[in-house]
Amino acid sequence: xxxxxxxxxxxxxxxxxxxxxxxxxSEMIAGSIMKDIExxxxxxxxxxxxxxxxxxxxxxxxxxCLDLEKKKANLQMIEAAVEESTLILSSVLSISATExxxxxxxxxxxxxxxxxxxxxxxxxxxxxxxxxxxxxYLDQVSNLLSExxxxxxxxxxxxxxxxxxxxxxxxxxxxxxxxxxIASASEIDIAMMKGTNYPMGPLAWAxxxxxxxxxxxxxxxxxxxxxxxxxxxxxxxxxxxxxxxGEQTGKGFYET
Amino acid sequence: xxxxxxxxxxxxxxxxxxxxxxTAKHQLNVLLFDVEKDVLSSNIKRIHSRFDRLVEKGKMSxxxxxxxxxxxxxxxxxxxxxxxxxxxxxxxxxxxxxxxIFKKLDEVxxxxxxxxxxxxxxxxxxxxxxxxxxxxxxGMHFFNPVPLMPLVEIVxxxxxxxxxxxxxxxxxxxxxxxxxxxKDTPGxxxxxxxxxxxxxxxxxxxxxxASIEQIDKIMKVSGGFKMGPxxxxxxxxxxxxxxxxxxxxxxxxxxxxxxxSYDQQRKVQAGTLGKKSGGGFYNYxx
Numbered sequence: 001x002x003x004x005x006x007x008x009x010x011x012x013x014x015x016x017x018x019x020x021x022x023x024x025x026s027e028m029i030a031g032s033i034m035k036d037i038e039x040x041x042x043x044x045x046x047x048x049x050x051x052x053x054x055x056x057x058x059x060x061x062x063x064x065c066l067d068l069e070k071k072k073a074n075l076q077m078i079e080a081a082v083e084e085s086t087l088i089l090s091s092v093l094s095i096s097a098t099e100x101x102x103x104x105x106x107x108x109x110x111x112x113x114x115x116x117x118x119x120x121x122x123x124x125x126x127x128x129x130x131x132x133x134x135x136x137y138l139d140q141v142s143n144l145l146s147e148x149x150x151x152x153x154x155x156x157x158x159x160x161x162x163x164x165x166x167x168x169x170x171x172x173x174x175x176x177x178x179x180x181x182i183a184s185a186s187e188i189d190i191a192m193m194k195g196t197n198y199p200m201g202p203l204a205w206a207x208x209x210x211x212x213x214x215x216x217x218x219x220x221x222x223x224x225x226x227x228x229x230x231x232x233x234x235x236x237x238x239x240x241x242x243x244x245x246g247e248q249t250g251k252g253f254y255e256t
Numbered sequence: 257x258x259x260x261x262x263x264x265x266x267x268x269x270x271x272x273x274x275x276x277x278x279t280a281k282h283q284l285n286v287l288l289f290d291v292e293k294d295v296l297s298s299n300i301k302r303i304h305s306r307f308d309r310l311v312e313k314g315k316m317s318x319x320x321x322x323x324x325x326x327x328x329x330x331x332x333x334x335x336x337x338x339x340x341x342x343x344x345x346x347x348x349x350x351x352x353x354x355x356x357i358f359k360k361l362d363e364v365x366x367x368x369x370x371x372x373x374x375x376x377x378x379x380x381x382x383x384x385x386x387x388x389x390x391x392x393x394x395g396m397h398f399f400n401p402v403p404l405m406p407l408v409e410i411v412x413x414x415x416x417x418x419x420x421x422x423x424x425x426x427x428x429x430x431x432x433x434x435x436x437x438x439k440d441t442p443g444x445x446x447x448x449x450x451x452x453x454x455x456x457x458x459x460x461x462x463x464x465x466a467s468i469e470q471i472d473k474i475m476k477v478s479g480g481f482k483m484g485p486x487x488x489x490x491x492x493x494x495x496x497x498x499x500x501x502x503x504x505x506x507x508x509x510x511x512x513x514x515x516x517s518y519d520q521q522r523k524v525q526a527g528t529l530g531k532k533s534g535g536g537f538y539n540y541x542x
Contacts, residue, residue, distance in 0.1 A: 116478075124477040153474055155466040162466050163478040166485075169452035173513065183438040183445055191436045195399045195407035195446040199480035202449060229512040 022082075024074050025063030028210050028248055029091070032119040033061060036148065059144060062090040065216035066240075071095065072103045079104050087140050089113050093164055093213060094220030097130035097157045107132035111141050112157060116164035116217070117209045125150050126164075128157040159220035167205065168217035174202035175233035178253070185253045203253035206236075207246030211253075215240045262287060263427075264343035266334075266357055268299035271374055272346035274402025277303050280327035281316075282431045287340060289331050296330050303328065306403075335364045342427055344396055346374040349499075354378065355386045362387035370420055372396035376447055377503035380413035380440045390415035396424055397444060398433070408433040413440045442507025447500050451514055454497055457485035458517035468537050486537040490530035494523045494537075 021037065023030050060078050064071035071090075078088060088110045090100050097112030104110060112128040125145055129138055138154065145152045155161055160168065174188050183191070189201020206214050214236060221230035239245070239252065246252030261284050265276045268290040276288045280303075290296035307324050310316040316324070334357070337343050343361055347353050354373060361371055371393045373383050384393035395411025408428045412421050421437055428435030438445050457471050466474070472484020489497045498520050505514040523529065523536060530536035 122478065124474065126474060126478075151477070153466075153470060155470060155474075156464060158463070158465050162460055162471055162474045165460065166452060166456045166475065167479060169456045169513075170449060173449045173452055177441075177445060177449060180441065181439065182441050183436060187436045187438065188445055188449065190434065191407055191409065191438075191445040192449055194434050194436075195405060195409070196450050197482050199482075227512060229515065231513075 021058065022060045022078075023063065024060060024078060025065075025091070027063045027065055027091070028213065029115060029119055030061075030063045033063075036120050058086065059140070060086060060088045062088055065091060065094045066212060066219065068095055071100065075100060075103045075110075079106070085109060087111065087137050089141060089144075091115075092128060092157070092159060092161065094159055094216040094223075096159050096224060097128050098132065099224075101130035101132045108134040109137050111137050112161075113141070114161040114164050116167055116213055123151060124153055126153050126155050126161040128155050128161060130157055159224045160217040164213075164217045165221065167202075167209070168214045168221075169230075171202045171206045171214050172218055172233050172236065175206075175235045175253075178203065179233060179235040207252035207254055207256065210246055210248055211236060211239050212245045261285065261342075262340045264289065264337040264340040265346060266343065266361075267346040267348070268296050269346065269348070270400060271398060271402060273299050273303050274400070275344055275346055275374065275398055276328055277306060278403055278431045278433075280324045281307070281320075283323065284327065284430070286328045287331050287336060288328055289334060289337070291332065293330075293332055296332065300328060300330055334360050337361060337369070338364050338366060340365065340369055342370045342372060342424070344372045344374060346398075349375065349377055351378055351382070354383055358383055358386050358393070362389060368392075370394070370423060372424060374398055376444075376500065377507075379507075380411045381415065384413045384415055391417040392420050394420050394424055395440065395444070396428070399446070406434045407446070408435050409444045409446065410435050410437045411440050411444055412437060416440075443500070443504040448504055451501060451504055453481075454485050454489060454520075455501060455514065455517065458520055461486075462517060462519050489520075490536035490538055490540075493530050493532055494520060495529045498524050 023033050060082060062074055062078060064074050084106050086109060090110055090112055091114060092112035093114050097110060101107035101110040107130060110130055111133055114126050115122045127141055142152050177188055178185055185203045189204050192198040192201050215232055218230055218232040243249055244251045247256050250256050263279050263284050264287045265272050266289045268288055276286045280286045304325050307321045311318060311321045345357055347357055358371060373380060373395055374397055375395060376397055380395040384390035387393055393413060394416045397409040397411060399405035399407055410421055410424045425435045442448060460466055460471060461468050468486040472486050475481045475484045498516060501516045505516055508514055527533060528535050531540050534541045
């Protein structure tokens with residue numbers, strides 16, 4: 001799932017002031033953050049620049065989800081490349097901010113965030129401080145999000161936060177029902193839209209937000225909380241292994 | 257145009273009245289059954305006043321309104337269902353009550369009559385098994401409020417014939433609903449797939465990860481849901497929501513995905529049921 005043309009590193013640099021942002025990760029959301037920054041006139045740079053210009057780094061955004069070994073490696077690599085006080089905003093779709101922070105020598109500068117879907121379309125960003133997080137870093141996140149015209153909602157730290165957790169569980173249940181042959185994908189989606197006013201059918205929604213992301217949330221909750229309740233539907237697991245991730249790969253619960 | 261089809265509706269409560277209303281509005285004859293004559297006539301009066309309101313809003317002509325009213329006939333005798341093409345049962349959600357009704361209907365109805373249940377929590381197969389016509393018994397699950405919600409789930413029991421399903425799909429379309437067919441499994445589609453919207457929100461709140469206000473706001477802003485999970489429980493009735501969860505949980509033999517919340521149970525025990533009791537997760541007293 002290495003889809004990031006910059007080899008996992010996208011470096012964004014504002015053209016007018018001194019602030020420099022880095023995005024590390026190969027998930028769909030890394031691409032959508034990149035697009036948004038481009039729209040705002042920021043510049044994308046390469047990994048070499050990260051090393052050369054490390055003094056100017058103000059913020060790193062890290063989005064690794066499914067592969068927690070890789071997430072740990074990325075966070076430690078970031079720590080080695082940037083100053084000790086630099087804020088790291090890290091995706092907590094599949095791990096708590098507290099556990100992510102535990103990978104760092106300075107855990108107080110990590111703040112968790114979670115978006116299921118595209119960064120551009122998100123009007124609200126859920127943010128969770130780790131137990132170790134210093135308050136001042138939350139203020140930095142708040143300032144950053146207002147620059148992107150996004151509303152910040154601070155919640156407590158647990159894998160998947162609020163919206164990604166609830167939506168992933170709805171999608172999981174729809175996938176169990178589909179796998180049990182209760183109805184077809186489109187029948188399940190129509191039922192949820194017309195019987196209880198959902199804005200989208202859960203399976204079409206899964207295709208849109210990325211089945212790998214939904215699987216990450218479920219795996220994260222299952223691992224963190226240890227409850228059978230969060231067991232991913234076998235169909236979702238197999239689709240991720242088959243690379244059927246939804247719209248991003250052209251095939252998911254529907255063909256696109 | 258008047259259609260020469262008679263539909264029996266058992267039970268004149270919220271769901272039965274709603275089913276009778278849309279059926280009569282679409283020019284079908286409705287035979288509406290209830291046990292108590294007084295209850296029945298007051299519920300029919302309520303349906304009539306809903307038709308009058310549709311006329312006031314310009315959604316129905318005077319003539320259509322009069323026809324629709326005439327299309328509903330009251331009865332307190334199940335025997336009068338004999339010539340109905342379909343009977344839709346919307347009695348209280350008690351399995352013994354439903355079994356008794358189906359046993360009686362099976363005795364009195366013509367052999368071609370299709371018997372449908374509006375149950376949301378029982379197995380259609382179990383209800384069908386009490387009759388000598390399990391091939392002509394199916395689920396026809398409408399959503400509250402019936403006149404407004406487009407969906408109807410057509411539920412195929414183990415022995416339900418495809419012809420029965422096809423005819424119920426046609427009937428659903430005739431009353432301008434969107435029929436979706438599904439297998440006879442706990443909660444069918446909607447009540448099952450929707451469980452995490454409430455249950456996981458309750459668990460997140462229970463774990464003090466976010467307040468109910470935050471959860472409602474996040475689900476509306478990030479998810480585009482019209483109402484948050486707690487506002488919606490207050491609207492539906494926390495007791496109704498809790499009963500549905502318990503029923504699906506039982507249907508899956510206690511699978512932890514459906515485990516009810518003690519926070520929700522406490523609200524029910526306290527009689528804090530939502531809007532209808534003046535307070536639920538939010539306070540509605542002036």
